[in-house]
Amino acid sequence: MLIRRPADIAPSEITARELFEGRREFIRRAGLGLAAGAALWHGLPAPARAADALPRTVPGPFSIGEPLTKLESAISYNNFYEFGVTKSGPERNAHRMQVRPWTLRVEGLVCKPREFGIEELLKLAPMEERIYRLRCVEAWSMVIPWAGYPLAALLKAVEPLGSAKYVEFVTHYDPAIMNTRQVIEWPYHEGLRLDEALHPLTLLTFGMYGELLPNQNGAPVRIVVPWKYGFKSAKSIVTLRLLEEQPATAWIKQAPQEYGFYANVNPEVSHPRWNQATERRIGEQRRRPTLMFNGYAEQVAQLYQGMDLHKHY
Numbered sequence: 001m002l003i004r005r006p007a008d009i010a011p012s013e014i015t016a017r018e019l020f021e022g023r024r025e026f027i028r029r030a031g032l033g034l035a036a037g038a039a040l041w042h043g044l045p046a047p048a049r050a051a052d053a054l055p056r057t058v059p060g061p062f063s064i065g066e067p068l069t070k071l072e073s074a075i076s077y078n079n080f081y082e083f084g085v086t087k088s089g090p091e092r093n094a095h096r097m098q099v100r101p102w103t104l105r106v107e108g109l110v111c112k113p114r115e116f117g118i119e120e121l122l123k124l125a126p127m128e129e130r131i132y133r134l135r136c137v138e139a140w141s142m143v144i145p146w147a148g149y150p151l152a153a154l155l156k157a158v159e160p161l162g163s164a165k166y167v168e169f170v171t172h173y174d175p176a177i178m179n180t181r182q183v184i185e186w187p188y189h190e191g192l193r194l195d196e197a198l199h200p201l202t203l204l205t206f207g208m209y210g211e212l213l214p215n216q217n218g219a220p221v222r223i224v225v226p227w228k229y230g231f232k233s234a235k236s237i238v239t240l241r242l243l244e245e246q247p248a249t250a251w252i253k254q255a256p257q258e259y260g261f262y263a264n265v266n267p268e269v270s271h272p273r274w275n276q277a278t279e280r281r282i283g284e285q286r287r288r289p290t291l292m293f294n295g296y297a298e299q300v301a302q303l304y305q306g307m308d309l310h311k312h313y
């Protein structure tokens with residue numbers, strides 16, 4: 001299902017047509033079960049959609065025209081350490097997580113702290129499909145059609161105070177179903193500077209390939225920050241906290257000499273244990289050069305003007 005897309009075909013047309021064949025397989029592998037059945041018709045002249053299906057998406061900005069990673073790879077080759085440290089662990093184990101009901105709490109330096117139920121959150125802003133690269137610090141990358149809307153839409157709804165400078169994400173942790181060995185500190189936590197969080201590329205993400213997220217990809221709601229290494233894109237988030245000070249993150253606590261707060265994809269700065277100048281697109285044999293800011297330099301380079309990115313890695 002390697003999709004080569006002529007420039008004149010909208011991503012929405014491609015996903016409706018080409019992804020249809022993979023959809024049965026998707027639902028089986030992702031364990032989405034009956035509720036997702038109605039969403040089979042996503043993008044087609046359709047009967048009523050189930051209440052808990054992904055809302056209809058519109059094509060969003062910033063999509064790239066590169067071949068999509070095979071669905072089968074995107075849902076079976078994952079990093080989700082709470083469900084195991086191997087790539088196949090999350091697909092095997094993440095079905096144990098209950099993703100309904102689910103609430104996301106937004107708190108800290110905001111005028112209107114509150115909880116959002118997942119159903120309300122799904123409808124807060126128009127759902128877009130955006131084809132983004134995701135590049136892991138381990139030097140592999142994927143191209144995935146995500147579904148979501150800018151995180152800025154949620155932040156605006158709670159009205160950040162002038163003193164808010166950072167956003168911290170805390171993800172779900174349940175020792176009864178997740179790794180209890182402290183591979184990294186649980187719950188997994190990550191953060192962004194407020195201007196990064198408000199950037200229109202930063203996507204509050206609910207789906208992929210036209211369906212709700214499979215658990216192993218961070219259901220029911222995750223962040224996707226496409227110009228940063230994948231570890232910034234926290235999965236299965238439960239709390240979003242606005243702060244004045246830069247939050248400590250799970251990976252910085254784990255290995256501060258290897259993982260920085262910014263984690264911008266940067267081919268010019270080596271990871272202490274490996275070079276970061278090239279990457280392997282999952283499904284390809286050859287290595288390709290890694291692009292500055294994962295190819296999104298035009299959109300985000302100005303956020304880091306005057307910063308030494310060798311120091312702020």
Ligand SMILES: Nc1nc2c(c(=O)[nH]1)N[C@H]1C(S)=C(S)[C@@H](COP(=O)(O)O)O[C@H]1N2
Pocket residue numbers: 074077078079080081082134135136137171188216217218229230231232233234235236
């Ligand atoms: N909660 C949580 N979120 C997480 C991780 C994790 O271990 N736990 N791994 C991160 C890393 S290292 C990567 S590369 C991406 C992988 O996302 P994907 O499996 O959907 O491709 O998720 C990120 N989000």
Ligand SMILES: [Mo]
Pocket residue numbers: 079135136137138229230231
């Ligand atoms: Mo990663």
